[in-house]
Amino acid sequence: MKILSVNAGSSSLKFTLFEMPEEKVIVSGTFEKIGLNSSIYTIKYNGEKIKKECVLNTHKDAVNVLMEELLNLNIIKSYDEIEGVGHRVVQGADKYSKSVIIDEEVCKDIVKFTPLAPIHNPANLIGIESFKEVLKNVKQVGVFDTAFHQTMKESEYLYPLPLEWKEKYGVRKYGFHGTSHRFISETMKEYLKKDAKIISCHIGNGASLSAIKDGACVDTSMGFTPLAGLMMGTRSGDIDASIVPYLCDKLNLSASEIINKFNKESGLLAITGVSSDLRDVESEYLNGNERCKLGLEMYSRKIVNYISMYNTLLDGAEYIVFTAGVGENSPIVRGLVCEKLKALGVEIDKNLNEEMFGKFGEISSNNSKIKVFVVPTNEELMIARDTYDLIKE
Numbered sequence: 116m117k118i119l120s121v122n123a124g125s126s127s128l129k130f131t132l133f134e135m136p137e138e139k140v141i142v143s144g145t146f147e148k149i150g151l152n153s154s155i156y157t158i159k160y161n162g163e164k165i166k167k168e169c170v171l172n173t174h175k176d177a178v179n180v181l182m183e184e185l186l187n188l189n190i191i192k193s194y195d196e197i198e199g200v201g202h203r204v205v206q207g208a209d210k211y212s213k214s215v216i217i218d219e220e221v222c223k224d225i226v227k228f229t230p231l232a233p234i235h236n237p238a239n240l241i242g243i244e245s246f247k248e249v250l251k252n253v254k255q256v257g258v259f260d261t262a263f264h265q266t267m268k269e270s271e272y273l274y275p276l277p278l279e280w281k282e283k284y285g286v287r288k289y290g291f292h293g294t295s296h297r298f299i300s301e302t303m304k305e306y307l308k309k310d311a312k313i314i315s316c317h318i319g320n321g322a323s324l325s326a327i328k329d330g331a332c333v334d335t336s337m338g339f340t341p342l343a344g345l346m347m348g349t350r351s352g353d354i355d356a357s358i359v360p361y362l363c364d365k366l367n368l369s370a371s372e373i374i375n376k377f378n379k380e381s382g383l384l385a386i387t388g389v390s391s392d393l394r395d396v397e398s399e400y401l402n403g404n405e406r407c408k409l410g411l412e413m414y415s416r417k418i419v420n421y422i423s424m425y426n427t428l429l430d431g432a433e434y435i436v437f438t439a440g441v442g443e444n445s446p447i448v449r450g451l452v453c454e455k456l457k458a459l460g461v462e463i464d465k466n467l468n469e470e471m472f473g474k475f476g477e478i479s480s481n482n483s484k485i486k487v488f489v490v491p492t493n494e495e496l497m498i499a500r501d502t503y504d505l506i507k508e
């Protein structure tokens with residue numbers, strides 16, 4: 116069965132076509148700059164990369180081009196060979212704790228939750244509507260970034276704010292990257308043949324940690340929005356909320372302008388003055404750049420703080436798992452984090468850490484009290500699995 120896994124952004128559309136249940140990737144690609152003057156798309160197929168420029172005014176145009184390319188490449192003979200389309204949806208609020216088949220009600224809810232994810236939810240919905248227009252009778256599934264975190268207890272998801280704000284306005288912790296954290300939880304369960312107490316560290320441009328027990332999320336570091344928690348590429352992570360009105364006054368900017376700066380001009384970028392991309396920061400760090408040293412010290416310290424908190428919350432974690440762009444590929448960050456966890460008995464094997472890039476494996480030494488693993492995440496596959504499971508009946 117051919118299943119498309121889709122992640123629609125405001126001007127982009129990423130896709131992977133899977134053969135399910137074999138979980139084989141047939142083709143994948145990205146459409147970029149949709150709605151801008153010159154769009155680009157890249158398709159990876161049979162070990163080759165096809166890159167083309169064209170004009171795509173809408174996401175529907177991108178879906179049409181995608182389907183035409185699938186026909187041209189002889190991947191499908193007709194549109195109805197695509198039996199399901201799974202969509203990443205960022206915000207499902209407290210209504211969706213699992214993936215669902217998309218119907219009118221789900222679409223209305225995605226609109227309803229837009230104030231909680233003003234950039235992502237509308238883009239995700241445009242993706243859904245575009246596929247609905249082109250593939251009229253195909254079942255579509257919504258896979259929510261927030262769903263995995265719905266198992267958090269009130270004591271974890273509530274902010275110590277007037278309760279009425281939670282009831283009336285939905286002010287609570289939702290958490291994000293849930294599809295990735297669930298993938299880590301399921302992959303470790305499959306490997307260990309049992310559930311374990313895991314701290315999943317999704318460290319990419321955006322970054323979040325989750326404490327996982329019995330396959331369920333106990334707590335996570337992102338909050339009401341993905342701005343909370345760790346220091347990230349361009350995001351500040353947790354800060355004192357009083358800084359907002361203070362800066363509004365000093366800089367003569369609105370609260371949303373200040374928050375925009377916390378989202379886009381802070382984090383590693385602000386501290387290092389070099390880049391939000393860890394590869395650039397690391398190369399300057401290795402050249403002895405003092406601000407990059409400071410940036411990475413702060414960046415790793417925040418991760419350590421959350422790991423320490425989650426270790427107590429889990430009453431002793433058994434596994435720490437690094438994933439996403441940085442987690443999978445940066446021995447430097449993994450090393451800086453783990454050397455600060457000596458008090459928890461964490462010890463990594465330097466050689467294993469240095470050699471581990473983008474593949475599954477253990478990097479801790481035999482003596483380590485908490486085992487440390489690198490596990491490549493695969494949100495696209497998780498979306499395809501959920502879609503297959505929901506539509507196969």
Ligand code: ADP
Nearest residue numbers: 318319320321391392393394439440441444445
């Ligand atoms: P997102 O999905 O949040 O955009 P990713 O998970 O793709 O982010 O992670 C992107 C980050 O991973 C970037 O900061 C990038 O520098 C970092 N990264 C990717 N490859 C490497 C590498 N080989 N070494 C160090 N950092 C890397």
